[in-house]
Structures are given as structure tokens and as C-alpha cells.
Amino acid sequence: MIEILSTGAVNSVQDLGRTGYLDAGVGRSGMMDAPALEIANLLVGNDEGAAGIEVALFPFRLRFETDTVFAVAGADCPAKLDDRQVPDWWVMNAKAGEVLTLGLPRAGARAVIAFQGGIDVPLVLGSRSTDLKSVFGGFEGRGLHRGDRLALGGTSRRMSRMEGGYGADVSVLRAPAAAEDEAIVLRVLPSAEYAVFTGEARSKFHETDWLITNDANRMGYRLSGPELTLTRKLELLSHGIMPGTVQVPPNGQPIIQLAEANTCGGYPKIANVIEADLWKLAQSPVGARLRFELTDRDTAVAALRQQRTFMAALAADAALMRGWN
Incomplete structure (x- = not known):
């Protein structure tokens, strides 16, 4: 006891x-x-x-x-x-x-x-x-x-x-802790609506340091950075999501779903953080900066195997x- x-x-x-x-x-x-x-x-x-x-x-x-x-x-x-x-x-x-x-x-x-x-x-x-x-x-x-x-x-x-x-x-x-002036790098796979975002938006997503806002908890982290835009308007039905899913609501600011993520949602999905890197999000406090690095399935599987x-x-x-x- x-x-x-x-x-x-x-x-x-x-x-x-x-x-x-x-x-x-x-x-x-x-x-x-x-x-x-x-x-x-x-x-x-x-x-x-x-x-x-x-x-x-x-x-x-x-x-x-x-x-x-x-x-x-x-x-x-x-x-x-x-x-x-x-x-x-x-x-x-x-x-x-x-x-x-x-x-x-x-x-x-x-x-x-x-x-x-x-x-x-x-x-x-x-x-x-x-x-x-x-x-x-x-x-x-x-x-x-x-x-x-x-x-x-x-x-x-x-x-x-x-x-x-x-x-x-x-x-x-575990990777060494990022210095105060460094972003925490997260490996991601492109998600279902990745190609519907403009080329400029995809570049910004990978090249920008994203700030974890005060709106961060076990459900998810809301990030702050440049607006991510679509090539066309999407009308999506709610669909399954899971921890690591990066959604982009109409304001263009990403949300990363985490341990208590909703089980479904209708915002476009630009990427998914690979499972082997989810612990990095758990250890990223409010005010930390994140950087998304595009990877492939083989790398994601190898990281889990390690x-x-x-x-x-x-x-x-x-x-x-x-x-x-």
C-alpha cells in the first residue's frame, strides 16, 4: 500500500x-x-x-x-x-x-x-x-x-x-534532450489528406518550428505556427483517428492527438507521428518547439523493432x- x-x-x-x-x-x-x-x-x-x-x-x-x-x-x-x-x-x-x-x-x-x-x-x-x-x-x-x-x-x-x-x-x-534553442524532432508519415495541402503548406509543415501552446493535455497538443492551407475545400465525414494523428482544423494550426485522443474526427490529417517517437511528445512541455521530419514505413518499423x-x-x-x- x-x-x-x-x-x-x-x-x-x-x-x-x-x-x-x-x-x-x-x-x-x-x-x-x-x-x-x-x-x-x-x-x-x-x-x-x-x-x-x-x-x-x-x-x-x-x-x-x-x-x-x-x-x-x-x-x-x-x-x-x-x-x-x-x-x-x-x-x-x-x-x-x-x-x-x-x-x-x-x-x-x-x-x-x-x-x-x-x-x-x-x-x-x-x-x-x-x-x-x-x-x-x-x-x-x-x-x-x-x-x-x-x-x-x-x-x-x-x-x-x-x-x-x-x-x-x-x-x-532515447535521443539526448534538445537544448533550449533547439526543436524536438519528430518523425512522421504522410497521412490521408497530405496531398490535398498546398505545396507551400507541406513545406511549412516540415521546415517550421512549431510551438506547443498552453492548450496541451493528455487529449492532444495544439500547436502555433504558420497557417497550413488546402488546395481545395474538403467536406469530410468523421473518421477514425488515433494517438499521433496530426489534424489541421480550419484555422490552419495543427493539433496532435495523444493518449486520450478522440476516436474519430473530421479535420484533414496531414501526418502521423510514428509510434516510436510518441514518447518525445510525452516529454515535451508547454512552450517547447517541435520539428516534423518526413520518414517512411520501413524506418518506422525499424525504430519500433529497436x-x-x-x-x-x-x-x-x-x-x-x-x-x-
Whole structure:
């Protein structure tokens, strides 16, 4: 069991998401930075999809009520277990009564915390994720509040080796953080209406740095930049969309759909961010700049294959490192 001591309303219980229900109008939800959750789960010995906590508002504090093992991943934020520093991408033993504190990120936007056994909340449509938009799943269908107590699944075992913990080298998977004066590069595939945008609009889309506006949340990010125009007026029926879809409404300013994206929409689609780069959006704060780089299907598939290869190797290494008593 853990108790939430301080939090923000958008911090929530998430797993890898709710799949198979888009045709019924039920979105995916799930951790915005899915690879970070997978890595944190593998470090603590869980299945990669066990539910953890997504932290997007800081500072965040929780108290462990039982001995357990936890890992912190995602954003580069100062973390402490009582008075001990917790490095990024690191797993540690925690004793009952100890307090974990996460401070404002130095880079990135969302931290991920995984716990041995995962967060034990009911499965809803096959997932423990919170759908904040539709108010179901997770912990009472809402973000976390001070005083909430969350049960952990499984048994409480301590790592018998590496009492100070150990970490994951994520340099193979993650690009270095962009400098303040640099845009975050996202690889995209052309979407259904790409060719209907003017040549000038397509050039602007790829050559412009786009600003993430204050209108940014788990549903999507609205961007600010030059107006993107069509060669002709389109009258589209609502059609299926998913995380990563870049739509362009009549004002010509793109919207990137994210974890709690609507399941359908009628705005023209200019591109789709490849799945392997969605984590970059999760770690892009309001005010960051984005740059879209056109790629192809083979590259998108290879990037996902690289992620899966990394996860398989990490699972094997973590099992050797931790040991149990």
C-alpha cells in the first residue's frame, strides 16, 4: 500500500492502455511515455504493462506503507527517498514509512513510477488505465488526490543484491534532450489528406518550428505556427483517428492527438507521428518547439523493432542484477 501525500489533479494511474475498443468510441488512454513505463516495470520485475503512476504536476510525494521495490523513469527530475537521492532510470528498495519525493523536472515533462506488483486497481475493459476525459478506470476514474491510498499487487520482496539499487542505460533508446534553442524532432508519415495541402503548406509543415501552446493535455497538443492551407475545400465525414494523428482544423494550426485522443474526427490529417517517437511528445512541455521530419514505413518499423530489442535485453539484464530474498 502507498499513500499520496501531495499531487496534482492530472497525476493518475496508468498502464499501457486500453486496446480493442476504438470502434466503440473508447479511447486508448495509457501512459503517455509508454516506453518509460515498460522500462520501470522491467526494472522492478513486473510484466511490462503493469500499472504505475504518471506524474505531470510537481512536486509529488507518496509514503510507502509496506516494504516494496520501486523504480522512477521518464522525465529528468530530482527524486529522493527520505534523504537519499534516487537517480533517473533507477530501481531501489523502499521500507515502510519512507517517503518518495519528485521535484520539478530539469528536462522532460512526465515522470513514471512503477512498483513491484503494480498498482492494484480494477481492470476496466482490460486495462487499469485512468481515462480522465471519460472519468472511468484507474483509481475511481480520476486523478490522484492527497490522502488517496493505493494497493499494490503481488508480494513484497526485497532485492538481495545491489542494495543501493541499479539503473538502466537508455541511451540506445532515447535521443539526448534538445537544448533550449533547439526543436524536438519528430518523425512522421504522410497521412490521408497530405496531398490535398498546398505545396507551400507541406513545406511549412516540415521546415517550421512549431510551438506547443498552453492548450496541451493528455487529449492532444495544439500547436502555433504558420497557417497550413488546402488546395481545395474538403467536406469530410468523421473518421477514425488515433494517438499521433496530426489534424489541421480550419484555422490552419495543427493539433496532435495523444493518449486520450478522440476516436474519430473530421479535420484533414496531414501526418502521423510514428509510434516510436510518441514518447518525445510525452516529454515535451508547454512552450517547447517541435520539428516534423518526413520518414517512411520501413524506418518506422525499424525504430519500433529497436525498442523491442532493447526491452528484451533489459528484461534479461534486470533479472540477473536484482535477485530476490
